[in-house]
Amino acid sequence: MPALAAWSAWTAFPPSFAPDDSTLAEILDGGQAFRWYGPTEHGVWSGSWGDTFAEVRRHPSGVLEWRAVTADARDPAAAVHRYFALDQDWAGWMDRLPWRSDAHLARCQAAFPHLRLLRQPFGETLLGFLCSATKQILQIKQMMRLLAERHGEPVAPGIHRLPTWDALARVPEAELRRCLLGFRARYIHETALRLQAEPDWLAVTEASPYAVAKERLCSLPGVGEKVADCVLLFGAGQLEAFPVDVWILRALSDRYGLQGWSPAQVARFGRAHFGPHAGLAQQFVFAWERRHGKAFPPDAATART
DNA sequence: TAGAGACCTGA
């Protein structure tokens, strides 16, 4: 009998990563990643990326901690650090956002302490957002779950990883449709074939500067500006990426007075206003709009075009 | 860098 995958011991996250429960939920299940489930009645989140399966919970002391298993039973600490980008200068980036002159941004930052951008595996991020068109988070998660169960290798007993693009290239489009993908099945199938024909395309794209990487991504079927920016922001650490979805459109319209602006115009405004880490600002504005937007109808003072 | 409709399926 093969060695059973073993859990690492529960390990505390560093004090620099101390989100409250609501912010943790926003990080894990707010639309960046589609592979987290929770919290259980005991407050445990479980999720997976690549070959890693992890759990996150709050110790009675209040400290956030994690444990994980990996498919080949190597120490998962490095994988966890990379995924949560624990070695990055979040405090510095936060301080360099224009919160001093932007009261709404300051409010968003205050509302989600330690909100982070995840650094997910590039290929998986692409897969997730290729499925995201006109779908809610719940439905995207369902698609990912079916893809993993039916076409991904097991990483631990009962747990399957997402299929690699190589594996996806071997799945007929009709079979993909059975994973609730709908018209997105064609995008994924065709993308898989292209990636198969060019084995280092993903790695080269991930390592390319923002503008180049975005152009490359946009050449894939089903990938437009919004999806490309999500993939680069959540799967490549490109903080310049500024995805404009309906929430950001609404937020910039209602909070910044940009009624009637097109997505392209809003994107230009976002990069100019929020600066080189616009993608980070975007995450706060996005989270705030989803959670609190309804309680704050558009401000009459800014509601002029 | 305009606007409309199609594309799948299910909450």
Next chain:
DNA sequence: CAGGTCTCT
């Protein structure tokens, strides 16, 4: 109708 893209006018 839904966190988008593609295509055509």
